[in-house]
Amino acid sequence: MNNFVFHTPTKVIFGKNTESEVGSLVKEQGCRKVLVHYGGQSARKSGLLDRVFTSLQEAGIAYTSLGGVVPNPRLSLVYEGIELCRKEHVDFILAVGGGSVIDSAKAIGYGMANDFDVWDLYDRKNTAKACLPIGCVLTIAAAGSEMSDSSVITKEEGGIKRGYNSPLCRCRFAVMNPELTYTLPAYQTACGAVDIMMHTMERYFVPDDTLELTDGMAEALIRTVMHNALILKGEPQNYKARAEIMWAGSLAHNSLMNCGGPNGDWASHQLEHELGGMFDVAHGAGLAAVWGSWARYVFHDKPERFAQFASRIFDIECHGNARETALLGIEAMEEFYRSIDMPTTIRELGVALTEEQIEELAAKCAFGGRTIGAFKTLNQEDMAAIYRNARG
Template identity: 50%
Template sequence: MVNFEYLVPTKVVFGKDTECETGRLIKECGGTKALIHWGGDYVRDTGLLDRIEKSMDEAGVGYVEFDGVVPNPRLSLVKEGVELCRREGVDFVLAIGGGSAIDSSKAIAYGLANDFELEDLFLHKVTTDKIAKLGAVSTLAGTGSETSNSTVIDIDTMGEKVLKRSYNHECARPLFAIMNPELTYSLPAFQTAAPGADIMMHTMERYFTREKGTQLIDAMSEGLMRTVRAAVPAALADPTSYEARANLMWAGSLSHCGLTGTGLVGDFASHAIGQELGAMFDMAHGVSLTAIWSTWAKYVLDVRPERFAQFGVNVFGVVNDFDDVRATALRGIEAWDQWCHSIGMPTSLSEAGVSPTDEQIHEMAVSAVEARGGDHAGAFMELHVEDIEQILKNAR
């Protein structure tokens, strides 16, 4: 187990009707005027926006609305939000939604607190530990952005090519996260399945490590994954199951707040590749991950086959062939594919509806390595450009 620091200062307010506490929480954080940032019709049509604004009126907190977030949130919209905040004298940014709305809000908060070009932040030309006050009301269980330190944005302001880039800093953890599982009842099946797969992947990216002696975190991660494995189908079968929705919502935060990565070195190569697929094909994040994970797994399997065998046995309940660890490992990977298919998620690029050319594959592989700031992506196995190219070709 490696040394680590762990701090999650986000105040989680979990349960039914908790969105009605929004105004009080903003005021407790010192906010006097908030930007309310979201995307889509759900927030307004369901009355959620009215309930949140009523709570802010009662708390004496001013606000300005800013709609327009889309999946794979755009830097161009972020810049509009920053300018709106400055014109309106905003001192607090409130996200309503899932990962896209929260990441867009984090980027706005960075822009509001700093003078540099935001492109430079996400291209890692500058760094900062300054961010405007930020809170979140979650309406989707999956990304964990409501308690994480990461921000992922599509840079669409530099010409035709879109770059998906991230910036991670502890200052980006929201001051509070309101999490009412009932707000996820009306989600379409896809928006339950894809984020559910993302919860699994956030845990798996940390779980597949070369570190030894991580039994405690292993047990916590395996329990989380078993819970999600059961809760996603349960929520699809009964969208108003509070038990399933609550478990998914809390698992989403726990999977990406850093807890399951304590004491080990995570991988995140699948995220590196998936983010390039998202940037090039505007692919949903969860889809980009399930479309390539099993191909990645088979490519790196022999680095530590016993880890994949443990995953198969402890998470998916496959039969443990003690005489053939590799066979057990492959059964675990196959069980993952079967689970993905059972919830309607793809396990290849063709199933995801894309067919990248060799030229596009090379471009994505180069960009995936560049985004990691070195000559490779991943830690479980260092993947160089040619490795990522082969994984993408195998996944077609």
């Protein structure tokens, strides 16, 4: 096992009606003016924004607001947010939404606190020295951005989607009321479940030995999400199922599942980022579409790890043939994706990839000559092969 440092500075306020505590939480941070950052009109129509504004007013906190965040959050809105924050002398950013809103808020926070173009962080040309403090009111269980050190932004010019990681952007607090996810469309709920599972699986499928305890937590988390995702197909307002998945989303991506192992593989995420950048597909659906192709491409390097996964997640017996058991586990995971109406090929995303597009995706993923993956190191040729196999 590897040495590790586990530090989770985010204060979690979990449960019904917790959004009413936002004002006092911001006040604890000693901030004077807040940017309330959000997505479309659902937060306004549901009354959530009004409740947040009321809580801020009651605490004596001034605020301004900026909506318009979309899935695969755009760099242009980040720039708009930075300009607004400077104009309004904002010293705290409150994200009201899901991972896309929180990621956008983090990027604005970086842009406010550093004296260079914020895209330089995502383009690997600079390193953050600071970030404006961030808090969030979570409305979608998926990305785990409420407790993670990561932010992913899409640059419209060229359709480039990039992530940046730094502990500086971790939320000071995360307000998590499962009731706020009741009205999510079934497709979005399923996408969120896949994203949560993949954050765990990226850390699970690694070449090094890991802690048995961390493996057990990861396996329990995956099984919990699978069980409750199926419940929510028929009972979208089941509070317990919503709560289980919301808490799983945070634990999957707050570094707990890294403890004792390497930082993770992340190849599936990197491959999906390029799909999201070029075709604006939903992140969770894109992950489901490429995972099986990735898994079949790499499992030969350590089939015992995939066999363990098959046994502990799907109760598939291993009769001494790790490769056969591994393949059965991969097939079982794809069957689960189908059971919650998620794609298992890129064609099922509504994207008919040409050979030229496959080469472009691989070239973007390998920008700067980089390789991806830890379970198996993948170069540009490998990336193209996985896209090709996932095409469908």
